[in-house]
Amino acid sequence: MKNQSGAPPPPAPPAAEQLMWPLVLILVFFALWSVQRTGDTTAPRVVAYSEVKALIGQGRVTAATLEENAIEVTLGDATQESSERVRAITPHQSDPELLPLLEREGVMVTAQKPAEPSVLVWLLPWLLILVFYVWISRKMMGGGLSGGLPGGIGDFIGGRSTKPTKPTRKITFDDVAGQDMAKREVSELVEFLRDPDRFRRVGATVPHGVLLMGPPGTGKTLLARALAGEADVPFFSTSGSEFIEVFVGVGAGRVRQMFEEARKQAPAIIFIDELDSIGRTRGTGLGGGHDEREQTLNQILAELDGFTAREAVVVLAATNRPDVLDPALLRPGRFDRHVTLSLPDKVARRAILDVHIKDIPLRHDVDLDQVAAGTPGFSGADLKNLLNEAAITAARRSGSDVSPADLDDARDKVMMGTVRTMAIQPDERHRLAVHEAGHAAAAFYSPDADPLYKVTIIPRGHSLGSTHMLPENERHTLPEAYLRVQLTTLLAGRVAEKLFLGSVSSGADDDIRRATALARSMVSRWGMDPDIGPVDLRESEDHPFLGQQIARPRSFADATAARVDKAVIDLLRAAEKQAMRVLEDHRPQVLLLIERLEADETLGFDAIKSCLSTGTTVHPFAKPRKGNLPLEPEKGQ
Structure with a gap:
């Protein structure tokens, strides 16, 4: 698949290249461990300490090696192939009978000093530091020589906002019911995005910034996606909270990358949800004019001013709190067109129900007009939730369709909650x-x-x-x-x-x-x-x-x-x-x-x-x- 510019996307790094460094480190670890184990490859037989003392008393031991917490003895002549080595862990308290017993039996005694720390113990911390350094370097460089691993500094700054989203199903204005006035206000943007030259020839400038305002669940995001679907252009969707990070300047960098990518793929639509999270009035935060949120807002203002007449990019933003937005966002040339999405009336609720019942089997006696009349104050999201709760109720009773009683129970559940089983005197x-x-x-x-x-x-x-x-x-x-x-x-x-x-x-x-x-x-x-x-x-x-x-x-x-x-x-x-x-x-x-x-x-x-x-x-x-x-x-x- 190719992008709008015709260039194929960069190939994904092979899985073998991604696993190269972990495999190399594992091989180095086992090589060092094998070096430590070289020497005598015949391991002694481990027995109980009392059995070792019994063997010494029987005169079968010819040589003994005393370690800090163990004793290793040789049975028979060490020069013969029939000799055997036996090892036992010594008690924590020193045994006063052990040395006299060895001397009495004529056993050759050798004391072994404590083992030196393995070279692996010294190298392991440095290996871990080296692994971390290589990992962070590759992340910062976007993958280095391996072809660009995901999660580099570019992805960190860009986040999801620099990648246009494509819904699994094309969304059009037919999917946005109950908001006819809002659709009329943004419909001219579709013509602009389809044929921007027609507007430029007569000197017309279509607003680059459109602010969608309304209560939660009224369809602001759906309207923005429908606008992109009608115009058939790339749709860049992000949320205001994605620009806010711990590191100062990351949000501004994400804004720059998002607008640059949208300009490359123009005509395009940028949609910023929850604009009030970054667009609040400046000068009220503890960070003054230098905190991350205000730097991000300043960058958005600069990008909106940087559009030229030939850049067919429309920026849509949604908010539930237009009263807290910075006045600089709302002045002409920026978000100067305001579209209000209100709660649907009875007719609009009926149209919304028609959209959401396409996949829900209804019983013949269900009156959707009565359902619409009985749900004042419901948003589009509330109506969708109402039908979903009714379908769940029907499935719970093993029904094949949704009955009026299911809708009644779902409405009560949405409005007041689930039935409580409680003992009432x-x-x-x-x-x-x-x-x-x-x-x-x-x-x-x-x-x-x-x-x-x-x-x-x-x-x-x-x-x-x-x-x-x-x-x-x-x-x-x-x-x-x-x-x-x-x-x-x-x-x-x-x-x-x-x-x-x-x-x-x-x-x-x-x-x-x-x-x-x-x-x-x-x-x-x-x-x-x-x-x-x-x-x-x-x-x-x-x-x-x-x-x-x-x-x-x-x-x-x-x-x-x-x-x-x-x-x-x-x-x-x-x-x-x-x-x-x-x-x-x-x-x-x-x-x-x-x-x-x-x-x-x-x-x-x-x-x-x-x-x-x-x-x-x-x-x-x-x-x-x-x-x-x-x-x-x-x-x-």
Whole structure:
């Protein structure tokens, strides 16, 4: 196979050449050892020390040689071929009877001085040093005379980033579902890479740096590979962490080699994943402007500036944290085009499911539209994991296809974790049923709430029970009435414990946390308190992609903060009173639901409706559902 320039790749070093040095060293070792063993090749017979003394007493010994820890005797005349040598190890304490016994029997005694250390003992350390020197020299020189062993200094500096990757299957835009807007933004790069001269003739310059931003799992790497597949050009893929090494300057060297190789094989695509690991704002590290990370960033900036108009190389980078990137990376001429990949909506999730079910047999009654509706907030990677978990569940039960129940179980497992087998006492089980029945009843009797899907008291992950709700449509804005119903539903579990059991427990910990966060957002972010008004009074903000709270300095007075706290408490108190009124007005129905839930552990919408709709008017959203997947667990203890 040839590279883009037409030159064949360098041949791999033969295995015999790689094994030459170890074989030479082994031969030298055995040669030295054989030299030490030359001389008398007849080894004496080894016997017990007591047997040697007995032979001396019998007069059969004619000569004896005393060593430091052994004695060697000759039986018979040493000049005759029939003589025999016998050897024994002497005791640690000297035997006072041995010398008188030898003198009495007339044995010729010879004392042998301790053996000199073998020449191999002196040479072995130097041989090891020589071996290490030869090995490190060959590594540094890239293999030396043997044809270039892998792992040389060139490979160390270049790493994997200097080698274009070729997937086993060509990836195209058809494999990237649910990101139509992002595909449109990068599609013009395909035309540029296919025919760059067409753009140059009219003086057009296509951006050389494109930054892909979005939450994890939204398909940034897949989109970059699809761009290379559509253009059919070499694809250089690396991660920002691969540039960071202990040795200063290695990262900058890798950047130079990667860009040089891409220029040789142009048109080409360079993809740098996790750009924020090396592209953070400079001047904040302990190393100042001379540490390894900042030197690597400086080299990337220099390489981006070094592109000429005739170099058809596009640099794509992906990050989940665009807010921490150095401004020099984002200025025009570098990563000046920003493509945002957002979490897919219902239609996009349906398209993603179509891509991932090609190799998964589904039962005829599986409704993928319902699966897409029941997975809001799922990324493409989450949906792929959902289908994989469903396939594993089907294989575990020895099924030939994936059923709706498998998808339901997989969705619960992805959202809340695996079912826990734990011993729950009867009184605690009853409290769980009361708690979850409170959530379900508050949602069932509230017209602005999302329709119920199911309620369960089976422990999963960190949750002991949960109430699932399935909205009719995707929500992009949240009305105040809907948010107040959410507060009522969240606090209804605690209210049910107080109303039907006379006391509350720690099971409402997560409910209170979520309700408090929601009420504070209503007051400090969305201006839903009439007394405070539309003022931004939040002390933290959500990260645009990670969904995490990021603290920021307070910009308002303590008195204003106290007013915010009072407004939040008032909202929660009002929601608690509303939940109490709902449960008291429908006490018989809620008690029936508690009894049924405690007996069956999991109830679907039809079972919930049969318990709560007796003698009541069901709100218009509470209607039977098709499909098997819930949406958001409304309550997790």
